Amino acid sequence: MSEPSAFGLTPIGHIASPFKQKFAIPRQPALANARGCVRLTPPFNDANCLRGIETYSHLWLLFIFHENLDQGWSPTVRAPRLGGNSRIGVFASRSTFRPNGIGMSVVKNLGVEQLNGQWQLNVGGIDLLDGTPVIHIKPYLPYSDSVADAEAHLLDEHPLPAREVHFTEQATAQLNAQPHTDLQALIIQCLSQDPRPAYRQSQDNDPKTYQVIFYDRDIQWRVENGKVLVTSLQPVS
Amino acid sequence: MSEPSAFGLTPIGHIASPFKQKFAIPRQPALANARGCVRLTPPFNDANCLRGIETYSHLWLLFIFHENLDQGWSPTVRAPRLGGNSRIGVFASRSTFRPNGIGMSVVKNLGVEQLNGQWQLNVGGIDLLDGTPVIHIKPYLPYSDSVADAEAHLLDEHPLPAREVHFTEQATAQLNAQPHTDLQALIIQCLSQDPRPAYRQSQDNDPKTYQVIFYDRDIQWRVENGKVLVTSLQPVS
Structure with missing residues (x-):
């Protein structure tokens, strides 16, 4: 096996979103209906790249936590839902501070449109900061992505109550x-x-x-x- | 917004798997029960990185399609399930030939163990080639990752019949x-x-x-x- 020690990534587009800073972005994007879009960057700004995407109700976006990249990583992270002082392993967390700052979100597919020569994919239920670099768009496939019997004891135990x-x-x-x-x-x-x-x-x-x-x-x-x-x-x- | 045009990735570990070449790896990993493990690479070869991971039944692995990286991408790809001659957009596909060759798989969490100073995470239901570089391990969270009403018309219409x-x-x-x-x-x-x-x-x-x-x-x-x-x-x- 020969392989390089590092791989390069190129953004394929950027998010336009109402969220201008991290504070108050919901941890559970499904609870909010924030809408935004992915604006494709050349050479990906091409309708062919999105051909057939209308047949999927939901999509995965893979993106870069671009505001965190300079801050490095540590083997453990604080778990806010466990009271803030407990620490869990970075690979047992969805922390944004991690080796290779890649995030993934399921979003609703709201369709493709072209505005002034710019192809964009409209999406709903987003928890993404405005300007986030997107590196990947993939269909959400229920047969492989939706795991009926998955259990997550650590983070699911204490759903936050909603305030009026x-x-x-x-x-x-x-x-x-x-x-x-x-x-x-x-x-x-x-x-x-x-x-x-x-x-x-x-x-x-x-x-x-x-x-x-x-x-x-x-x-x-x-x-x-x-x-x-x-x-x-x-x-x- | 200032950002670099490309981001670097470092493998956090590598897959050990029974699959030595791409041919015959199931497209639907849930149909097979292949077992393998992620062997963490220094400096990630640290039990702290995995602390608490036993509370999740399933995990996401993000990885590099390392055997495809040299082959570039094109805006459309063949869709084998549509008869081979139809082409769909690369972002409407799960093709391994794509901008930023990143794959994602849900796997079963079979536990952490240490062998000869090497920490490894045992996983089941894998569709990953032996030696695949892993860039990310994240808990599978049913509340955000399992979308009950997701629809995928393009690829779900024709499940392959099983042969004896x-x-x-x-x-x-x-x-x-x-x-x-x-x-x-x-x-x-x-x-x-x-x-x-x-x-x-x-x-x-x-x-x-x-x-x-x-x-x-x-x-x-x-x-x-x-x-x-x-x-x-x-x-x-």
Whole structure:
């Protein structure tokens, strides 16, 4: 067996997504319905590459955790769902900090379209940062990818409870004045999962105001009486 | 956004498998129970990297189609299940010839063990060539990876019928004299799926003798009266 010690990867496209930073991206993408697209990069910007893809309801995207690449890896990682202080092996985790920073996500196939000479694949249920380099698109094949009897004891034991999400009068007015028709749903879906750090998630009254950017809106929120209260949505300056 | 045009990958380990060449490896690994292992390469040869992995029944392996890398890619590929002459887009296929030659397989987790200072992860239901470089091990998480309503019309429409597999007297004697306890099952599982080229698969009487290597045995077989007949198993010279 002869082989090189390292292989090279070339992005085939990039994600356009409402998620502008990692904070508040849902860990369970199926719980949110965020939409985005893969914009194919030349020489992959070719309708032939996608011929027949309409026959699949779901697709795998393989991508690069491009914001983490400089941070290296360690043999164990913290497991937030186990309380934050337990450590598990990097290969027993879906941590984004790992040897070869490759991620994989199942997405809904929402179809191919061409805009100004640019071929794009529209996808739904994404948990991907805007600008993420995509290295791979593959059909989701139920007979090989859907394992009916798979068990995952470590991460499935403690599903996070969903919090109610409310909007102040000011936030409601700002929501009605902006152009993204799915922004309200996106805020509710993402913030109901309480994206605060694990050690804060038990706090039902938290004085801190948190901030997250979806699309081009800077969203401020806090947790009060066990509920998420969205206080403001400003255009990103 | 600043990013390099290409990313580097380093194998974290290599597969040890009974499959010594691509021919006859089942397209649907779940139909065969081939066992193998991932042998971790330094600096990943560390039990800490696998801590907690025993809590998952199934794992994803991401790997490199290392024997195909030199052969490049094209926008469309032949779809053998569609008769061989139809072409579909490379991103609508699971072809091994593709930009960034990365494959992904779900495998059964059969546990971690250490042999002579080498940590290995034993896995079942594999469709991976011996020596395949592994770049990634991740838990299979039913809540995100198992999509109950996924549909795949293109490849699921025509499941291949299974052929009966018989052994000549000579082959039976050779089978009984060799050390691999799962070799007979492996032969039956792989050859019942008729690994001949698509244009031959309709031929119930085929004069050609085919050859395949599992473990260190060179297996000869042909198709006669609609059944697979294994005629000989010799040690690989």
